Amino acid sequence: MIERRSVLRAMGWAGMGLLLEKSRLAGAVFPGSESPFAFEELLPVTSGISWVHTSGKSPDMYLPETVGAGCAFLDYDNDGWMDIYLVNSGPSDFYTPPKPLRNALYRNNRDGTFTDVTLAAGVPGNAYGMGVAVGDYDGDGFPDLFLTQYQHSILYHNNGDGTFTDVTAKAGVACPGWGSSAVWFDYDNDGRLDLFVCRFVEFSKATNRQCGLGVEHHRAYCSPAVFTPAPCGLYHNNGDGTFTDVSKESGISKPLAKAWGVVAADINNDGGMDLFVGNDMVPNFLFINKGKGRFEETGALAGVGYSGLGTARSGMGVDAADYDQDGWVDLFVANIDHQSYSLYHNTRDESFSDAANEVGLAAATWLLSGWGVKFFDYDNDGNLDLLVANGHPDLMVEQQFPNVNYLEPMLLFQNTGAGFKNVSAESGPAFSKKLAARGLALGDFDNDGGVDVLISQNNGPPVLMRNKVGSRNHWLGVCLVGKKANIDAVGAKLTYKAGELQRHIFKVGGGSYLSAHDSRVVLGLGSKSKIDWLEIQWPKPSERIERFTSLPIDRYITIVEGQGKALQL
Amino acid sequence: MAELKPGILVRLSLSGAQILVCIALLAVWVLAQAPVSSPSAGPSSLVDRGIDLAAKGRCEEALPLLKRLADDSDKQLKYRAQLATARCAIKRKDGHATVTTLLALRHEYPKDPEVLYLTTQVFLKIAEEASQDLARIAPDSYQILELEAETLESQNKWPEAAATYRKILEKDPKLPNIHFRLGRAVLAQPETQATTEEARKEFEQELTIDSTNAAAEFWLGEISRRDGHWAEAIPHYTSALKLDPTYPEAMLALGMTFNSDGRFADAIKPLEGYTKTVPQDPAGHYQLAMAYARTGRKQDSVREMALQQQLSEKNQAPPSPDNTEPR
Numbered sequence: 001m002i003e004r005r006s007v008l009r010a011m012g013w014a015g016m017g018l019l020l021e022k023s024r025l026a027g028a029v030f031p032g033s034e035s036p037f038a039f040e041e042l043l044p045v046t047s048g049i050s051w052v053h054t055s056g057k058s059p060d061m062y063l064p065e066t067v068g069a070g071c072a073f074l075d076y077d078n079d080g081w082m083d084i085y086l087v088n089s090g091p092s093d094f095y096t097p098p099k100p101l102r103n104a105l106y107r108n109n110r111d112g113t114f115t116d117v118t119l120a121a122g123v124p125g126n127a128y129g130m131g132v133a134v135g136d137y138d139g140d141g142f143p144d145l146f147l148t149q150y151q152h153s154i155l156y157h158n159n160g161d162g163t164f165t166d167v168t169a170k171a172g173v174a175c176p177g178w179g180s181s182a183v184w185f186d187y188d189n190d191g192r193l194d195l196f197v198c199r200f201v202e203f204s205k206a207t208n209r210q211c212g213l214g215v216e217h218h219r220a221y222c223s224p225a226v227f228t229p230a231p232c233g234l235y236h237n238n239g240d241g242t243f244t245d246v247s248k249e250s251g252i253s254k255p256l257a258k259a260w261g262v263v264a265a266d267i268n269n270d271g272g273m274d275l276f277v278g279n280d281m282v283p284n285f286l287f288i289n290k291g292k293g294r295f296e297e298t299g300a301l302a303g304v305g306y307s308g309l310g311t312a313r314s315g316m317g318v319d320a321a322d323y324d325q326d327g328w329v330d331l332f333v334a335n336i337d338h339q340s341y342s343l344y345h346n347t348r349d350e351s352f353s354d355a356a357n358e359v360g361l362a363a364a365t366w367l368l369s370g371w372g373v374k375f376f377d378y379d380n381d382g383n384l385d386l387l388v389a390n391g392h393p394d395l396m397v398e399q400q401f402p403n404v405n406y407l408e409p410m411l412l413f414q415n416t417g418a419g420f421k422n423v424s425a426e427s428g429p430a431f432s433k434k435l436a437a438r439g440l441a442l443g444d445f446d447n448d449g450g451v452d453v454l455i456s457q458n459n460g461p462p463v464l465m466r467n468k469v470g471s472r473n474h475w476l477g478v479c480l481v482g483k484k485a486n487i488d489a490v491g492a493k494l495t496y497k498a499g500e501l502q503r504h505i506f507k508v509g510g511g512s513y514l515s516a517h518d519s520r521v522v523l524g525l526g527s528k529s530k531i532d533w534l535e536i537q538w539p540k541p542s543e544r545i546e547r548f549t550s551l552p553i554d555r556y557i558t559i560v561e562g563q564g565k566a567l568q569l
Numbered sequence: 570m571a572e573l574k575p576g577i578l579v580r581l582s583l584s585g586a587q588i589l590v591c592i593a594l595l596a597v598w599v600l601a602q603a604p605v606s607s608p609s610a611g612p613s614s615l616v617d618r619g620i621d622l623a624a625k626g627r628c629e630e631a632l633p634l635l636k637r638l639a640d641d642s643d644k645q646l647k648y649r650a651q652l653a654t655a656r657c658a659i660k661r662k663d664g665h666a667t668v669t670t671l672l673a674l675r676h677e678y679p680k681d682p683e684v685l686y687l688t689t690q691v692f693l694k695i696a697e698e699a700s701q702d703l704a705r706i707a708p709d710s711y712q713i714l715e716l717e718a719e720t721l722e723s724q725n726k727w728p729e730a731a732a733t734y735r736k737i738l739e740k741d742p743k744l745p746n747i748h749f750r751l752g753r754a755v756l757a758q759p760e761t762q763a764t765t766e767e768a769r770k771e772f773e774q775e776l777t778i779d780s781t782n783a784a785a786e787f788w789l790g791e792i793s794r795r796d797g798h799w800a801e802a803i804p805h806y807t808s809a810l811k812l813d814p815t816y817p818e819a820m821l822a823l824g825m826t827f828n829s830d831g832r833f834a835d836a837i838k839p840l841e842g843y844t845k846t847v848p849q850d851p852a853g854h855y856q857l858a859m860a861y862a863r864t865g866r867k868q869d870s871v872r873e874m875a876l877q878q879q880l881s882e883k884n885q886a887p888p889s890p891d892n893t894e895p896r
Binding site for chain 2 (some may be wrong): 145300301303306308309310311312347351353355357358362
């Protein structure tokens with residue numbers, strides 16, 4: 001079986017290489033305005049992305065209506081250009097769309113425009129869609145799609161010819177109930193991508209509650225407090241296209257969740273991927289990977305479950321990154337208004353301290369409600385910055401709190417090395433737009449080294465933003481292909497040195513909210529015009545460490561585990 | 570204070586705290602002078618008659634009858650008679666009788682809406698008159714400005730309150746408690762490096778004037794803690810607790826800061842103090858659970874975490890279905 005997978009991987013990689021060579025990836029320059037800002041919004045008339053999310057908002061205020069949906073950057077056809085996937089609502093027990101709704105797959109035309117190929121690809125979704133997770137679970141070199149939905153999820157297998165097949169039933173990952181975020185990662189270090197699925201609450205049309213202030217015209221979406229929590233799911237990849245539900249024996253389903261976001265990262269540097277789950281009105285979970293397929297939930301005592309005052313906040317989007325470069329992965333959670341977002345600094349003993357106040361994030365986020373969130377080096381100066389997509393879930397919130405809005409702007413924080421500076425105001429007009437933002441995906445769709453941003457809105461059009469500032473510094477884009485390690489190299493550590501600049505990046509699984517990202521890693525070099533070396537520490541079971549020198553800059557390379565060389569594309 | 574006319578003060582709404590202080594001070598004074606009640610009692614019908622007369626505004630005739638109320642009278646009759654007495658006292662502008670009767674009513678019927686309403690109305694009136702007198706008698710005094718600033722604080726008008734405190738300090742920079750209140754008003758505004766620094770300076774200044782101000786020490790600790798400067802925060806909280814060993818917020822903050830600094834053993838004492846003082850707050854139990862867990866006291870940690878979860882769940886209990894709160 002292993003041999004077959006290796007062959008498939010190699011074939012997939014080879015196919016991808018051929019396509020990439022044709023497309024001439026590096027330093028693509030598209031026509032456009034000479035915006036002085038870091039980000040420039042590409043309007044639908046320019047991008048060709050005319051799809052709009054429909055929530056199906058009803059007088060009965062079913063909670064799923066206000067929380068979706070997600071988005072993704074993925075290279076579904078392996079041509080080296082990031083395509084876009086957008087999740088929509090759909091039929092369910094509480095919603096019958098007046099006209100058919102579908103998700104959207106947009107193929108990148110390599111010129112700043114996109115073409116809707118959803119129906120040809122066969123990935124429309126088939127229920128009330130929530131999120132998307134991208135991973136090559138069968139190691140054939142083509143990314144597969146897992147869609148979370150209410151009332152069941154879907155696994156779309158990428159056939160490698162531009163089409164997908166719904167393999168949910170065969171794979172055994174329908175995940176009944178209300179799935180939210182999901183992540184592909186290798187929890188048992190067998191080299192295969194397993195699947196973790198967040199579930200929010202037990203929900204159905206029949207059990208929907210009437211919430212509000214007691215009068216009909218004040219009806220509002222219910223607080224999660226009125227719903228029964230639900231267990232999250234963990235599915236072990238059997239390596240034959242099927243999965244085994246190991247939620248119970250792994251300890252994952254023991255604590256009941258109201259989970260929105262998940263990120264997989266090795267928080268204690270022991271080589272086992274841990275999970276951080278953002279919960280709404282119940283404590284966040286930190287699942288420490290104890291090995292042998294077992295997890296222990298330690299969020300409360302690790303200092304990430306509750307606020308410092310011992311109350312569960314409304315955690316939504318989450319992410320993980322070593323923002324301060326001390327060698328330990330830190331955690332971030334976006335909460336609801338009047339709670340501030342949390343930046344949990346890793347104190348290196350499986351516990352964390354909330355540093356949101358001291359780095360300047362708490363005050364800036366006090367009145368906001370955050371969903372999509374991701375650390376990334378938007379200006380390629382070598383420091384990991386932070387982007388958060390915001391929007392309050394309650395349409396009526398302005399009646400309750402005049403200083404809180406339903407539509408909210410995004411926030412971009414620049415990592416100065418001493419803290420985070422709110423640079424939203426000077427980063428482009430898109431940052432002053434009020435959005436009902438939910439999902440946030442990162443991906444360099446124009447391959448210029450500046451990581452671009454895709455935001456999905458609830459009941460509205462997506463927002464696509466081109467990064468105009470990343471390519472003003474030097475950079476190196478790296479696509480990692482695991483052989484013994486999982487093919488997506490989730491859990492790898494990339495360390496690089498350029499002059500006095502030495503940095504490392506942990507490749508985490510998932511992060512954000514209902515969304516998935518470009519699997520390539522962009523290393524910011526600042527003004528350094530040469531990279532001295534790059535070291536890859538492949539995740540278990542490989543644990544191989546490879547060091548590369550004489551690397552090019554300002555372009556993408558691919559490193560296949562164990563080949564000892566970087567392929568320039 | 571030349572620009573502040575008495576008429577302006579009439580419009581100032583007094584904060585709840587100010588009213589409570591008024592009530593407490595008056596209560597002490599009134600109760601000290603209260604006459605011993607007469608054991609004699611008249612028939613209920615006479616008291617009823619007094620109540621009727623009072624309702625018609627014939628207080629001169631009503632009051633002698635209302636005084637016939639016996640100690641063992643029917644509770645409802647007592648309540649009605651006391652209310653009638655209070656209303657007559659208000660009508661006759663008999664401040665002493667008004668306050669005495671209202672305080673007695675407050676004591677006996679602490680949850681009665683009519684009693685609460687009448688008490689609020691009377692004490693607001695007293696406070697309003699006192700503030701008018703203050704404006705008339707000492708229009709340029711710092712007390713007028715202080716009253717104005719406190720009113721602005723109660724309306725969450727923090728920049729205006731801060732500006733008023735600054736005016737007081739222009740008059741007398743060494744007045745106690747004003748630098749402290751200015752610092753707090755500055756901190757209540759949107760946080761910037763400049764506001765934090767200004768607040769810090771004001772609290773420090775306060776301590777040079779009044780070295781016993783525990784709250785100023787506490788807020789200096791808070792500023793350092795917010796910035797993640799644990800080592801700077803700890804001495805401030807410690808000083809606050811030396812000045813006021815019963816200061817619950819300082820106990821919690823000191824414990825939390827010790828925990829953040831990894832000094833879990835040191836965190837236990839202040840947190841145990843806090844959980845004894847404020848047992849209903851999940852924050853104390855949560856922090857104490859972490860301190861116990863990190864010092865090997867697993868059972869104690871489990872107990873505290875259970876308490877924390879119990880209290881948190883109680884605070885977040887689902888509202889009833891017919892009036893469910895939105896997010």
